[in-house]
Amino acid sequence: MIDIVEEGPAYVGAREALLDLCFGEARFAKTSERLREGRLPVFAFVALDDTGKLVGTVRLWSVADRNGFQSLLLGPLAVAPDCRGLKVGDRLMRHALNQAAVHGHGSVILVGDLPYYSRFGFSAGLLDKVMLPGPVEYHRFLGTEFETGSLSRLDGLMSGTGASDPTLAVARAEDSFFFSKAA
Template identity: 65%
Template sequence: MITIVDEAPEHFGARERLLDLCFGEERFAKTSERVREGRLPVFAFSALDETGSLAGTVRLWSVVDRKGSHSLLLGPLAVAPRHQGRQVGDRLMRHALAQAAAYGHGSVILVGDLSYYERFGFSANLLDGIVLPGPVDVERFLALELVVGALAGLSGELTAAGTVDPVHSLAMPVRRSFLSNSARGA
């Protein structure tokens, strides 16, 4: 049995290990990570198995264009290998999207595989004129309107918005050091 709950502080370590397992350390160099960096998520959900262990995670972050139009950036979504094939990712996605809609958010964007995310209503043809501050494969840049027309006012480059993470400045030297060393092949 899988239970979806709001992410709690005690899930942090397990979440980071799961993300490392699913995406590797190179996840810190991705454009989506750059947009999330230094901010707290708007929503963060954990899927727990019958033992209380983390089976999956998903988070949504606030992004804004230069005119102040908002959207949510979903990611990362990850499921522990032992729970894959049990629809944990589907349940996390449906829960996250339902919460976003219930709280009045108009749209959700992400970078991911259309073949997976189209079952939730995501499309690759809703983001004309919208970019992230870094390289993104346009075929993987997807969006879902929770409110019809919500993306019509969004344009240009999206940047981080929402609550600043007060702990972030303490963690940055470690991540930057990792990225600098990995870029040099160390």
């Protein structure tokens, strides 16, 4: 049985290990990471198996356009390789999107594969006026909305908003330096 629970401090190490396993260190060089680094997520959930082992993670981050209109950025979503095919990712996605809607957020955006994310209501071509702080394959820039029109009012460069975490900022700054130096 899989339980979806709020991520707490006890899960940080296991979450980071899972993200390293699924995405490697290159995850710190992704454009979406520029919107997450140094900040705390609005929502963070983990999937635990019946032994209490962390087998999945998803987070949602507050972002805003140049006019201050907000959305949530989803990611990363990761599932342990030995749990793929068990619908862990589906359950994490549905839980995260449900919480976003219940708490009054108008939309969620992400960079991902449309064939996977369309089942959760995500579409391409809704964010033509929106830019991210780095390279992105715009056909993979997807959105879904809970409030009609919330995506169409987004315009310009997205930036991260919300609570910052000074200890996280230091760690991510070191990671970013590593990748910019190696590039």
